[in-house]
Amino acid sequence: MAKIIIVGGGIAGLSAGIYALKAGYEAEIYEKNPLVGGECMGWNRKGYHIDNCIHWLTGTDPKTGLWEVWKTVGAIDENTEYAKTSKFYSSRAEGREVTLWNDLDKTEKELIAESPEDEEEIKKFIQHVRYAEDCVIPSIKPLDMMGMRDYIEMGKGMANMPKVMKEYGKINCFELGKRFKSPVIRKMMSDYLPGEYTAYSLIVSYATMTSGNGNIPMKGSLAMSLRIAERFKEMGGVIHTATPVSEIVIKGKKTEGIKLEDGSFIPADFVISAVDTDFLFGRLIDRKYMPKDLVKAYEKRDAYPVTTGFQVAYAIDDTFSGEDTIFFDCEPMQIGTRTFSRLSVKNYAYDKSFAPEGKAVLQANLIQTDADYEYWASLSKEEYRAKKEELTSMITDRIVKEFPELAGKIELLDSWSPMTYNRYCNAYHGSYMGFVTTVGNKQMRFKGVVKGVDNLYVAGQWVMSPGGLPIAVVSGKFAVQRILKKAGKSILI
Ligand SMILES: Cc1cc2nc3c(=O)[nH]c(=O)nc-3n(C[C@H](O)[C@H](O)[C@H](O)COP(=O)(O)OP(=O)(O)OC[C@H]3O[C@@H](n4cnc5c(N)ncnc54)[C@H](O)[C@@H]3O)c2cc1C
Structure with missing residues (x-):
């Protein structure tokens, strides 16, 4: 039986492993960390669980093709329990608060009551969120393997998406905000996704929640990663954790296998890289193999920024009134040359398994981007530690100022920065998503193949913007389908 070696045990690598076994190959995953899951992760501190990924899992609607993929890899099934959350997020400004509820009628009513002079723009926004509810992520086969019939079928399902693209495809979230007169609605439009993101990304993300296709599985992100790993092992797959790969060995036009950091060589018939593409092209193989579009994206930092965060987790009482995610204005905080005066907290009280009885976890996130990463990376060890401590304490002060009921009742659990990722x-730059699509620049996407190396394939969230869990999981499946196609076998797995 031919053997596929997979480098990286995140969601993409685990998915590639499961589909490789389904396709009749032998499969082994090599992961550098002691645990699989990559960025779909969580950890324990002081008796609490810090869940650090799933804010929404696209593909929880059983009518979608993506649901089938999540089910195949063992992430969710018909019996999965989801968090009973009722909103995407709330935004506060100037003493006002507005919310993007999962119930679109409720949002519409609330926003119009808040700002009657914005009624027309609000109705347009809500209508386009409804249009975007049909948006799907291709999950049956890669776009380049789709035929005319596949495209017609996909187009039928997303007939309203062109309207969304026409109205919101050429402006970013900042510009979307400017269409509203209400200061709090303005801020809300660029709170969740960075302001440079195309506005349609916000519409599609919100539509995922309102359509019921973006639920949060109970027990969190790490539990989901471990379920997928369990499925892989049950099917006969082998996982090597705490085993960093140092090289994908290429001879002529083929890879012969991988070299581990301890120097040993593992032969393979095929290799699928499921690590960050910046690390693959440059560290595991020569940068010269990087596809041209990807090179351009890495070079054009303003056109293709990335997103990361400085995050802090706290223990609080579960009686805290703040529900889910809330953004608010705060006293400015300086990170390098950039100043931040807006902060968000997310209350994880919806999942009792994360905290002891009567308690809950609250997390703050200060969204960071390339420039911030450069700043963090420029610090010495001591400077880094001091800045992290200073920022953590500033964030705590600002949270207590916004929510005085937390005074004396908020305990620091942990804080982490872009450097952690x-x-x-x-x-790359601590990013936890792929490249951001900005207005006027085409969406970053490349075929998961390496020109000049016949049996090396690429999976992972970087193969298609905006990345995230759905792209990671389908990219693993697509990598195996590419192997099957080349072997002249059926790609329907
Ligand atoms: C705070 C946060 C919130 C998020 N929220 C959401 C959300 O709500 N919805 C959503 O869809 N997505 C979300 N994401 C994004 C999501 O977690 C990622 O898109 C996804 O997990 C990426 O999976 P991946 O397999 O492509 O990459 P990774 O998770 O990066 O996996 C790569 C793996 O390769 C391993 N590796 C690296 N180098 C080596 C080496 N040399 N040898 C062996 N192994 C190596 C890494 O350790 C890692 O396990 C969030 C992420 C974060 C951090």
Whole structure:
């Protein structure tokens, strides 16, 4: 039986492993960390669980093709319990608060009551969120393997998406905000996704929640990663954790296998890289193999920014009144040359398994981007530690100022920065998503193949913007389908 070696045990690598076994190959995953899951992760501190990924899982609607993929890999099934959350997020400004509820009628009513002079723009926004509810992520086969019939079928399902693209495809979230007169609605439009993101990304994300296709599985992100790993092992797959790969060995036009950091060589018939592409092209193989579009994206930092965060987790009482995610204005905080005066907290009280009885976890996130990463990376060890401590304490003060009921009742559990993602996952600039699509620049996407190396394939969230869990999981399946196609076998797995 031919053997596929997979480098990286995040969601993409685990998915590639499961589909490789389904396709009749032998499969082994090599993961650098002691645990699989990559960025789909959680950890324990002081008796609490810090869940650090799933804010929404696209593909929880059983009518979608993506649901089938999640079910195949063992992430969710018909019996999965989801968090009973009722909103995407709330935004506060100037003493006002508005919410993007999962119930679109409720949102419409609330926003119009808040700002009657914005009624026309609000109705347009809500209508386009309804249009975007049909948006699907291709999950049956890669776009380049789709025929005319596949495209017609996909187009039929997304007949309203062109309207969304026409109205919101050429402006970013900041510009979307400017269409509203109400200061709080303005801020809300660029709160969740960075302001440079195309506005349609916000519409599609919100539509995922309102359509019921973006639920949060109970027990969190790590539990989901471990369920997928369990499925892989039950099917006969082998996982090597705490085993960093140092090289994908290429001879002529083929890879012969991988070299581990301890120097040993593992032969393979095929290799699928499921690590960050910045690490693959440059560290595991020569940068010269990087596809041209990807090179351009890495070079054009303003056109293709990335997103990461400085995050802090706290223990609080579960009687805290703040529900889910809330954004608010705060006293400015300086990180390098950039100043931040807006902050968000997310209350994880919806999942009792994360905290002891009567308690809950609250997390704050200060969204960071390339420039912030450069700043963090420029610090010495001591400077880094001091800045992290200073920022953590500033964030705590600002949370207590916004929510005085937390005074004396908020305990620090942990804080982490963009550097953490880089150290833990080899993530480019600490990014936890793929490249951001900005207005006027085409969406970053490349075929998961390496020109000049016949049996090396690429999976992972970087193969298609905006990344995230759905792209990661389908990219693993697509990599195996590419192997099958080349072997002249059926790609329907
Ligand atoms: C705070 C946060 C919130 C998020 N929220 C959401 C959300 O709500 N919805 C959503 O869809 N997505 C969300 N994401 C994004 C999502 O987690 C990622 O898109 C996804 O997990 C990426 O999976 P991946 O397999 O492509 O990459 P990764 O998870 O980066 O996996 C790569 C793996 O390769 C391993 N590796 C690296 N180098 C080596 C080496 N040399 N040898 C062996 N192994 C190596 C890494 O350790 C890692 O396990 C969030 C992420 C974060 C951090």
